[in-house]
Amino acid sequence: MAADPGPTHPPQHPVLVVGGPTASGKSGLALALADRADGVVINADSMQVYADLRVITARPSPADEAAAPHALYGIVPASMRMSAARWRQRALAEIDAAHAAGRLPIVVGGTGLYLRSLMQGLSDIPDIPADVRQAAMDLQAAIGSPALHARLASIDPVTAARLHPTDSQRLIRAWEVMQATGRPISAWQADPPRDVPAHLSFTTLVVEPPRAVLYARCDRRFLAMLEQGAEQEVAALLGQKLDPALPAMKALGVPEIAALIEGRMDRATATATAQQLTRNYAKRQMTWFRNQMPAALRLDAMELASGTAFTKFYDRIMADMTKNITKMG
Template structure:
């Protein structure tokens, strides 16, 4: 049987993924399915630059704002939810910059152990008490070697596995059973605008977030009194605006820190997408298609993109 088709629109923050996905969804009758970890959270519409209601009205959108900030999303949760949405869509259009989410669809996913609450709570308590860098030094050596000292979420996850099982996360990845790649014939468009265009785009997008109420959105989030270790509490811009809300930083300081943090993350994203293959090799009936050097999506890019899709079938 012929596999159903699915389209991936991927790339770093501020590269124009959402605009392109919307254009393609309207033209081909597709459903835009969110593949950005932070855009899943209900309370973070502005600070994560989720598609506005008027865009959602133009074409079906799925998995945007579906989780409360009090819950922690995961790759496994997203994969299952995305597969359910893909099964309902005429043409699934997976749009986002969380590469691990997309890779879990196209390359499969290791099934990691269930973490009992005591191990999870101890890991979060150690993270809060020691900070990411000091906790990183306490990880099993093979986990420490593959994780950045600043990556608090993955450091906490590695510690949870260690506390619950006595094994490193790396060891679990080597031996755990794997969920297979999704049974779809994927096409991929990777947006790779020049970095000198991305930095101004990040600054412009931050100004729009400010004008649309990002500070007030973060203030409402803080009023919930959530665990600061939750993913939503660490979304880009949230810690910086939280400091401003509490009077610990001026607006200018919050802006500078948020833009710098987003820019650092965007550069890492661009490097990841440059070196990773999202779509499986042709032997497994997956097609990896990249349009190198594509600037932020605009109407002038449309002929190039549609010509690629026509060639790819």
């Protein structure tokens, strides 16, 4: 009788994940890797999905998009909400399409929820009824995010402890889940995830410049956005008369530029406030990547400026991908 060959495993297909805080240089690195590896750059930034926000979210330029295939940038209008589940579905489709075309999928972004959902699957949270969601948004608008954070802490202290008191989008999400299901979102997230992509092998790296360097880049980039037309972009967004609770209306820099346009802030105050909030956000992102992706290769993209350094780095990444596929197979 023939020997039992043992359990079979699906073939593994490589995916390179490039994470990091805003203004870290990860998009430029992803483009350089795509150029060298015949790759497709797939967006994992929750604000760069909005078509109306090219400048204020520092989306890749048209020249960058022409240099290598890019996917999931500017795919929905600001009037829509893009959930992690919807993004994940589209990202998996783009990854499969890249593999079918013989290209390497390179997923790049700083939205930890998107990256975690892609690599680890989704929590089995039921769909939230529209009226419950609207009630949660109305409550946040009425009492403000810090007060909602305090209320959340009384019923879901685990989630409240890891959310910033001004993170309105995630506070609303945590509140609506509790109201709709009677169970904290932290409990749902602790359940075994579903739809883990067993056919994919993820190799991860995190772009992590020194903090002082990163903060300086954040400040310079906001000034560059103003020079490139961010004020006109936000004015066009305001002209749509959208719900202020929509994610696109809360993108970094949008509320401050809106206040400048409407005369509620002077230019110096709007600029300084937006820069400070961007630095705060970058700090939270660094904490997330440090805690949630501890095994990722860490580097400062600026260290790869020389061709020799980049070639050595590229060879290491390719070797790691091969090792990961062999290990998982």
